[in-house]
Amino acid sequence: MVAKFSLDDVCLSAGGVLIQGERPEGKGAIVYSLEKIRPGDWFIAFSDSIKDGHDELKEASERGACGAIVKRRSRYAYAPQGFPLVAVSDTRTAYFDLIGSYCKWVKPRVIGVTGTSGRRSAIFLMAHLLREKYSVHVSLVQGLNWMGCAESILEMPEKSEVLIFEAQAIERGEIAQIGGALEPEIAVITECRHPLSSASRDRAMAELYCEILETLSLEDKARAVIFDDSSAARERAREILSPEHLILHSQSNTEDLDASLTESEIWSAVQVAQLLGLEENIIKEVLAELCSEEQVNA
Incomplete structure (x- = not known):
């Protein structure tokens, strides 16, 4: 069992806004590792002192992600055109908001x-x-x-x-x-x-x-x-x-x-x-x- 979220779930729970691409249908798991992406999952782009998940948006799309949850920026150089992006103020905070939302549901x-x-x-x-x-x-x-x-x-x-x-x-x-x-x-x-x-x-x-x-x-x-x-x-x-x-x-x-x-x-x-x-x-x-x-x- 893995929690799955629709676009509306992501936007309501994490304060996200769809800023690029068509509205994804269905629900997907929240994944931060490229290796774990399955078709229909959401890729969430974390950044730390070693790497920036926003550099992996193209590969996330190629692996079948339905869209990505990204930190609000002016440009997303590595996002394919039309790949759905949901912008939030901070992806780590958004991740915990989604966790809290799922916990309240269970x-x-x-x-x-x-x-x-x-x-x-x-x-x-x-x-x-x-x-x-x-x-x-x-x-x-x-x-x-x-x-x-x-x-x-x-x-x-x-x-x-x-x-x-x-x-x-x-x-x-x-x-x-x-x-x-x-x-x-x-x-x-x-x-x-x-x-x-x-x-x-x-x-x-x-x-x-x-x-x-x-x-x-x-x-x-x-x-x-x-x-x-x-x-x-x-x-x-x-x-x-x-x-x-x-x-x-x-x-x-x-x-x-x-x-x-x-x-x-x-x-x-x-x-x-x-x-x-x-x-x-x-x-x-x-x-x-x-x-x-x-x-x-x-």
Whole structure:
């Protein structure tokens, strides 16, 4: 399953305007890699420090793209005459707008997970727990490339009930962009520590990773689950959200669990499972099974 968009979908979701060519018929997937283009797909032209997708418009047309989503410019030197072009103010922003539009159409409960460590394990455990009750789709970052997570969201099955996405960033604004598109109901921060910890570095990490809290849904049930116990992360969280939206790790809210469950990834996954209505006995059974499997594999 891959999300597909008509010209109207692209224009309405991403603020695009058809500036060249005839109106394409039907719907196509959104593709940024020439190698992945199939006849009828939309090619979206990204630019970075290495290459400019606008230089590939001719090849995209030759590979069967129904049209291209391009950044608004005066000229498109490499676009064949008559090849449909939809101009937007920024193609990366448009891509996230399209992702957000598809997510709103599928309507899963959305969980965003970030942190410098423990987030991937937390995601896998959350998915394992939640699949006891829901149809779950997981979208992960590939290396340091945000595109992998974004592309996977557009492959989410229509019947998905829960979407768990991984948010990673090198620069400010990257987590806010994907979080802003998806507006998670639950935002999870495992840990956000600099490897060479200091007050200023921890504060910078908190500012970077707590961006996800600013994208949290405005619904009353929205919650932030934060394991990190650094003063920088907690101060930042309290500046962004009111207390009723925060679930902060402490010994008191894990004292009934096995001591091993106080690790960031396990504690975070359990909190999310509880928020989404999994019964405590089911959570404990699943965790016990996982522990047994680990012992056997060891």
